[in-house]
Amino acid sequence: MQPVHRSGSIALIGPPNAGKSTFLNSVLGEKIAVVSPKPGTTRTAITGIWTTATAQVVFFDTPGLLLPRGTMNRLLVEAAWSAIAASQGVVVFVDGARYADRPAALARETHPFAKRVVTLGVPFVVAVNKIDHVTPKARLLAVLAACAERWPGVDIFPVSARTGEGKERLLEAILAMLPEAPPLYPPDQLSTAPLRFLAAEIVREQLFLQLRQEIPYHVAVEVEEWVEEPGMTHIGVVIFVSKISHKAMVIGKGGARLKAVGQAARAALKELLGTKVYLETWVKVREGWVEDEAFLRELGVGEVL
Numbered sequence: 298m299q300p301v302h303r304s305g306s307i308a309l310i311g312p313p314n315a316g317k318s319t320f321l322n323s324v325l326g327e328k329i330a331v332v333s334p335k336p337g338t339t340r341t342a343i344t345g346i347w348t349t350a351t352a353q354v355v356f357f358d359t360p361g362l363l364l365p366r367g368t369m370n371r372l373l374v375e376a377a378w379s380a381i382a383a384s385q386g387v388v389v390f391v392d393g394a395r396y397a398d399r400p401a402a403l404a405r406e407t408h409p410f411a412k413r414v415v416t417l418g419v420p421f422v423v424a425v426n427k428i429d430h431v432t433p434k435a436r437l438l439a440v441l442a443a444c445a446e447r448w449p450g451v452d453i454f455p456v457s458a459r460t461g462e463g464k465e466r467l468l469e470a471i472l473a474m475l476p477e478a479p480p481l482y483p484p485d486q487l488s489t490a491p492l493r494f495l496a497a498e499i500v501r502e503q504l505f506l507q508l509r510q511e512i513p514y515h516v517a518v519e520v521e522e523w524v525e526e527p528g529m530t531h532i533g534v535v536i537f538v539s540k541i542s543h544k545a546m547v548i549g550k551g552g553a554r555l556k557a558v559g560q561a562a563r564a565a566l567k568e569l570l571g572t573k574v575y576l577e578t579w580v581k582v583r584e585g586w587v588e589d590e591a592f593l594r595e596l597g598v599g600e601v602l
């Protein structure tokens with residue numbers, strides 16, 4: 298008898314910073330989704346395709362669900378809900394370490410989506426993440442209880458996206474939510490997002506990691522040049538900032554910051570593309586871009602890729 302093949306889409310959702318993108322990268326064993334310690338790093342619902350001998354899961358990594366304030370957040374939350382609507386199953390991620398000592402905060406911080414995810418009628422499970430960061434483990438019990446109270450009857454999986462603990466059981470639960478269906482994509486395809494977009498994300502990730510305070514939230518990255526030669530990809534990116542003062546911060550003393558961003562991004566791009574990479578960066582001021590909906594959409598903010 299042929300083994301059953303399952304396929305379909307699963308949305309990874311939850312508050313910002315719960316570890317959704319880290320989990321996706323860990324399942325894929327490749328870096329698709331950008332990760333940083335700052336909430337609000339993910340700006341699109343980006344797909345990551347996981348293919349095994351008997352299943353293909355199209356994961357949607359989504360921006361954190363919070364109460365939308367401002368144009369950018371409104372688009373981010375919209376993108377997350379579009380991905381959820383297109384999915385056969387949902388995994389709600391919460392940060393187990395964050396709520397260990399204050400389980401009551403879980404109800405507050407999941408408020409923007411807790412009820413809606415139930416009424417959608419899409420199957421879902423809950424992942425309590427970052428258990429590697431909770432000691433002693435007994436401190437997790439309050440978080441698990443708070444989840445059980447929030448979503449009665451729903452299966453809850455303690456996991457660590459960082460160490461992989463609990464990952465297998467969660468993946469089994471994910472597969473169980475999917476219908477029997479043939480694969481939709483070739484086995485080696487990692488995402489439906491264009492490479493150019495993934496490249497821009499790699500540069501943006503470095504800006505998120507290397508810039509302080511509110512500045513990461515005022516930078517956007519767009520690829521303007523992309524030329525492939527044998528063994529070499531030339532990439533030109535524009536880094537948009539919303540204020541002159543931010544431009545100086547991005548460039549840094551004597552260009553040091555931009556150089557460090559470029560170096561780290563180039564190494565990651567080389568990994569992604571499997572070629573040498575020649576990376577050029579320009580920093581442009583575009584006043585108020587964060588509130589400019591047409592420009593945000595042009596950048597892919599709030600898109601499902």
Ligand SMILES: Nc1nc2c(ncn2[C@@H]2O[C@H](COP(=O)(O)OP(=O)(O)O)[C@@H](O)[C@H]2O)c(=O)[nH]1
Nearest residue numbers: 314315316317318319332333334427457458459
């Ligand atoms: N200790 C620990 N940190 C984690 C884990 N998963 C994610 N993180 C960290 O939490 C932060 C937010 O992760 P990210 O994947 O960007 O969260 P997202 O906003 O939900 O996509 C990053 O600094 C991650 O390295 C985990 O399982 N354990």
Ligand SMILES: [Mg+2]
Nearest residue numbers: 317318338339
């Ligand atoms: Mg993310």
